[in-house]
Amino acid sequence: MLHEVGASNGAPGASLARRSVVEGLGTAFLLAAVVGSGIMAVRLSGGNTALALLANSLATGAGLAALILAFGAFSGAHMNPAVTLSEAILRGRPWREVPPYVSAQVLGAVAGVAMAHAMFGEPLFSLSVRSRTGLPQIFSEAVATFGLLAVIFFSARRDVAPVAMAVGAYISAAYWFTSSTSFANPAVTLARSLTDTFTGIRPADVPGFLAGQAVGTSAFVLLARWLSGRKNDDPHP
Amino acid sequence: MLHEVGASNGAPGASLARRSVVEGLGTAFLLAAVVGSGIMAVRLSGGNTALALLANSLATGAGLAALILAFGAFSGAHMNPAVTLSEAILRGRPWREVPPYVSAQVLGAVAGVAMAHAMFGEPLFSLSVRSRTGLPQIFSEAVATFGLLAVIFFSARRDVAPVAMAVGAYISAAYWFTSSTSFANPAVTLARSLTDTFTGIRPADVPGFLAGQAVGTSAFVLLARWLSGRKNDDPHP
Amino acid sequence: MLHEVGASNGAPGASLARRSVVEGLGTAFLLAAVVGSGIMAVRLSGGNTALALLANSLATGAGLAALILAFGAFSGAHMNPAVTLSEAILRGRPWREVPPYVSAQVLGAVAGVAMAHAMFGEPLFSLSVRSRTGLPQIFSEAVATFGLLAVIFFSARRDVAPVAMAVGAYISAAYWFTSSTSFANPAVTLARSLTDTFTGIRPADVPGFLAGQAVGTSAFVLLARWLSGRKNDDPHP
Amino acid sequence: MLHEVGASNGAPGASLARRSVVEGLGTAFLLAAVVGSGIMAVRLSGGNTALALLANSLATGAGLAALILAFGAFSGAHMNPAVTLSEAILRGRPWREVPPYVSAQVLGAVAGVAMAHAMFGEPLFSLSVRSRTGLPQIFSEAVATFGLLAVIFFSARRDVAPVAMAVGAYISAAYWFTSSTSFANPAVTLARSLTDTFTGIRPADVPGFLAGQAVGTSAFVLLARWLSGRKNDDPHP
Numbered sequence: 018m019l020h021e022v023g024a025s026n027g028a029p030g031a032s033l034a035r036r037s038v039v040e041g042l043g044t045a046f047l048l049a050a051v052v053g054s055g056i057m058a059v060r061l062s063g064g065n066t067a068l069a070l071l072a073n074s075l076a077t078g079a080g081l082a083a084l085i086l087a088f089g090a091f092s093g094a095h096m097n098p099a100v101t102l103s104e105a106i107l108r109g110r111p112w113r114e115v116p117p118y119v120s121a122q123v124l125g126a127v128a129g130v131a132m133a134h135a136m137f138g139e140p141l142f143s144l145s146v147r148s149r150t151g152l153p154q155i156f157s158e159a160v161a162t163f164g165l166l167a168v169i170f171f172s173a174r175r176d177v178a179p180v181a182m183a184v185g186a187y188i189s190a191a192y193w194f195t196s197s198t199s200f201a202n203p204a205v206t207l208a209r210s211l212t213d214t215f216t217g218i219r220p221a222d223v224p225g226f227l228a229g230q231a232v233g234t235s236a237f238v239l240l241a242r243w244l245s246g247r248k249n250d251d252p253h254p
Numbered sequence: 255m256l257h258e259v260g261a262s263n264g265a266p267g268a269s270l271a272r273r274s275v276v277e278g279l280g281t282a283f284l285l286a287a288v289v290g291s292g293i294m295a296v297r298l299s300g301g302n303t304a305l306a307l308l309a310n311s312l313a314t315g316a317g318l319a320a321l322i323l324a325f326g327a328f329s330g331a332h333m334n335p336a337v338t339l340s341e342a343i344l345r346g347r348p349w350r351e352v353p354p355y356v357s358a359q360v361l362g363a364v365a366g367v368a369m370a371h372a373m374f375g376e377p378l379f380s381l382s383v384r385s386r387t388g389l390p391q392i393f394s395e396a397v398a399t400f401g402l403l404a405v406i407f408f409s410a411r412r413d414v415a416p417v418a419m420a421v422g423a424y425i426s427a428a429y430w431f432t433s434s435t436s437f438a439n440p441a442v443t444l445a446r447s448l449t450d451t452f453t454g455i456r457p458a459d460v461p462g463f464l465a466g467q468a469v470g471t472s473a474f475v476l477l478a479r480w481l482s483g484r485k486n487d488d489p490h491p
Numbered sequence: 492m493l494h495e496v497g498a499s500n501g502a503p504g505a506s507l508a509r510r511s512v513v514e515g516l517g518t519a520f521l522l523a524a525v526v527g528s529g530i531m532a533v534r535l536s537g538g539n540t541a542l543a544l545l546a547n548s549l550a551t552g553a554g555l556a557a558l559i560l561a562f563g564a565f566s567g568a569h570m571n572p573a574v575t576l577s578e579a580i581l582r583g584r585p586w587r588e589v590p591p592y593v594s595a596q597v598l599g600a601v602a603g604v605a606m607a608h609a610m611f612g613e614p615l616f617s618l619s620v621r622s623r624t625g626l627p628q629i630f631s632e633a634v635a636t637f638g639l640l641a642v643i644f645f646s647a648r649r650d651v652a653p654v655a656m657a658v659g660a661y662i663s664a665a666y667w668f669t670s671s672t673s674f675a676n677p678a679v680t681l682a683r684s685l686t687d688t689f690t691g692i693r694p695a696d697v698p699g700f701l702a703g704q705a706v707g708t709s710a711f712v713l714l715a716r717w718l719s720g721r722k723n724d725d726p727h728p
Numbered sequence: 729m730l731h732e733v734g735a736s737n738g739a740p741g742a743s744l745a746r747r748s749v750v751e752g753l754g755t756a757f758l759l760a761a762v763v764g765s766g767i768m769a770v771r772l773s774g775g776n777t778a779l780a781l782l783a784n785s786l787a788t789g790a791g792l793a794a795l796i797l798a799f800g801a802f803s804g805a806h807m808n809p810a811v812t813l814s815e816a817i818l819r820g821r822p823w824r825e826v827p828p829y830v831s832a833q834v835l836g837a838v839a840g841v842a843m844a845h846a847m848f849g850e851p852l853f854s855l856s857v858r859s860r861t862g863l864p865q866i867f868s869e870a871v872a873t874f875g876l877l878a879v880i881f882f883s884a885r886r887d888v889a890p891v892a893m894a895v896g897a898y899i900s901a902a903y904w905f906t907s908s909t910s911f912a913n914p915a916v917t918l919a920r921s922l923t924d925t926f927t928g929i930r931p932a933d934v935p936g937f938l939a940g941q942a943v944g945t946s947a948f949v950l951l952a953r954w955l956s957g958r959k960n961d962d963p964h965p
Contacts, residue, residue, distance in 0.1 A: 071305070075904075189316050428554070718746060
């Protein structure tokens with residue numbers, strides 16, 4: 018769906034190079050929103066973690082919805098390798114588009130962490146020492162990713178607005194209903210290892226999160242195929 | 255309306271079995287959102303119940319809106335036996351669909367509690383000892399259910415998006431304006447007796463809540479028929 | 492606009508009597524949301540007034556948006572005499588409809604206060620002793636009412652959904668940006684004198700609030716006419 | 729887009745003079761919302777700055793969305809010289825419209841500060857002594873303005889509703905993810921030097937903020953042209 022919005026766009030502005038740049042830009046702003054709002058929230062909340070997470074989760078969800086609305090028409094606004102991969106598997110997005118999209122997402126995410134740090138006068142990068150480990154958190158990532166893909170792929174309509182709002186609302190909620198605070202995105206996970214602030218993740222814990230996200234993505238692909246009763250096709254009945 | 259969205263869907267993906275599975279899946283995520291965000295909120299809020307309920311109510315409403323947008327096109331996304339029953343009475347949904355829908359909702363709700371517990375490293379089930387009793391709370395359930403059905407059935411339009419947002423907004427609000435925090439859903443009520451956390455309900459108090467919900471549903475059905483000036487028909491004028 | 496939605500509705504369900512009942516029902520739920528969420532917020536927030544007002548303002552705005560979506564198609568969902576009056580002046584709503592609408596709104600509002608009290612185990616009515624007085628608060632009511640009418644009348648479109656969301660968002664905001672917490676509604680003002688809780692207003696202070704609302708309504712009517720360059724007609728250019 | 733909504737409006741109500749008045753009125757309400765909710769938040773939050781900023785950011789975002797929905801059809805609801813300027817550069821809005829729009833925005837912003845102060849019983853104007861300085865905050869303003877323009881110009885559609893919600897969501901988020909709390913608006917910046925309250929800015933720090941906003945606007949104009957592959961034309965592919 019997001020795919021279709023982008024794909025219906027044969028103008029020069031929608032060349033693969035330009036779409037990849039937009040993916041990178043969107044993902045950079047996403048990380049700036051996640052990491053930046055986490056820094057501000059901790060600075061102001063004086064140790065009240067519930068209040069810090071409330072601000073962080075609302076800012077992330079609202080920012081994400083706005084970014085999807087802004088960039089959806091250019092590139093589909095995946096900003097997430099799990100989404101790009103699922104589009105290739107389920108909707109026939111050309112596989113040759115996956116590497117540039119995913120590269121742009123990862124590079125954009127890393128740049129977004131630096132943007133957030135620069136906005137708050139921190140060193141551009143710093144390795145996180147925040148432990149995020151254990152089976153419950155890895156299971157949380159599987160659940161969060163599965164749910165995110167369901168929201169993105171099943172709430173598809175001609176207009177991007179309801180999808181954008183659904184994704185923003187889902188992520189704000191999933192910050193709270195998972196013990197991992199719902200990264201649900203491999204590019205976000207990698208980049209957040211480079212910030213030693215509220216939203217960071219210890220590099221050693223990244224593989225577990227990625228594994229959980231892979232399980233969630235696989236489970237969603239199986240569900241989507243079963244629901245559509247077909248293979249390699251649009252999951253919408 | 256939600257019904258129509260689903261019913262207009264004669265593809266294999268919309269078979270009764272598949273729609274029931276989607277109902278179960280949606281209700282599981284709903285309970286994961288309710289129970290999981292309650293656990294997270296209590297863990298972080300350090301005894302500040304207002305802050306815990308704020309996070310819990312926002313996460314529930316936002317998650318619910320996203321789930322309706324995601325699953326509405328497949329099954330109608332009732333996720334609530336009171337909604338399924340009202341559809342059968344007011345809109346001619348076939349009665350033979352009610353048992354599989356309601357079963358899927360109850361099983362999904364129970365599974366969702368286990369999902370939440372697993373995500374937070376808790377035992378899969380634990381009986382609640384949280385007292386929720388007294389006439390004011392039972393009356394609250396009647397009011398909350400009546401209002402929820404009015405929002406669902408009267409805000410019906412061709413597109414599911416406004417309904418999803420209205421239902422999410424309503425539930426976030428009703429957490430605060432009822433003394434029962436607005437369960438308004440028999441499947442949710444049963445399942446929440448199986449969690450000894452913030453959002454639990456003592457099994458002994460379940461019948462009172464179900465009675466309140468039954469009163470609210472009956473009152474709404476009478477109103478809808480009176481407003482439509484007909485019987486056994488679509489309540490929209 | 493809301494008017495047109497209702498007026499295009501010539502079915503028996505849209506008779507003046509039924510529409511008035513729906514106005515009363517909607518206004519009752521609005522007051523239940525305002526007063527009920529105020530009671531819950533104060534009970535849980537342990538003296539933290541900012542947190543109490545945050546919950547109260549979000550619950551009111553979200554509930555209001557849901558109610559407009561639910562009841563807009565039946566009666567226009569004014570739930571506010573200032574809106575009904577402005578419709579008669581600016582859009583030719585028949586003057587004979589004003590008395591039943593306004594009566595239903597006031598009666599519904601009073602019933603809603605009783606509903607909220609019953610849900611929280613309080614006496615059905617209690618005179619407020621909360622002082623809300625002084626020129627800044629009266630000026631606040633003028634500003635709040637002017638802005639509310641601008642949002643309702645100018646954001647009119649064929650679909651009720653954007654209007655509902657705009658009104659809910661506006662009221663949540665206006666709780667904070669006015670010193671009166673933005674009653675902006677004569678029926679709400681009268682009814683809130685009957686609750687000795689967080690959202691109450693001392694009966695002696697009601698006339699000042701009504702005066703401010705009258706000034707705001709008059710100023711908006713003048714603006715709408717000037718913008719339309721006509722008199723007694725739809726203000727939309 | 730917002731431009732087109734207004735421009736498609738050839739009725740007398742859309743004369744340049746009337747549109748400028750509406751711009752001024754909208755900007756006045758925007759400043760009333762920003763400054764007023766900041767005053768209320770500080771008064772109630774008892775030194776909890778995170779809670780104060782949460783209320784301030786939610787009220788501003790919600791109010792802004794409502795104002796765009798209300799006034800968008802009349803004037804485009806820029807309420808921001810950076811938006812008006814970008815429209816002239818990128819979409820061919822006549823340059824002769826820029827001075828009256830920008831004048832109205834600045835005058836409206838100043839009047840809005842006085843409105844807020846009057847609603848809270850403060851002197852109509854007071855010079856801010858709040859320091860907002862340093863490269864991180866100036867860089868924040870560049871990022872915030874760039875992102876705001878991307879949200880406004882790229883999320884354009886026939887209907888104003890998604891744009892309004894995207895802008896409101898973006899600003900609520902950007903309050904948190906920038907160290908400057910995202911003024912992103914020269915008229916707002918000038919006017920906020922006239923309030924010695926939570927949302928004020930020391931006059932001496934205004935030029936730095938304006939410089940950051942100019943950098944962000946320039947960068948966005950370059951991006952939009954590159955994405956459209958044309959010059960002086962609609963950036964939408």
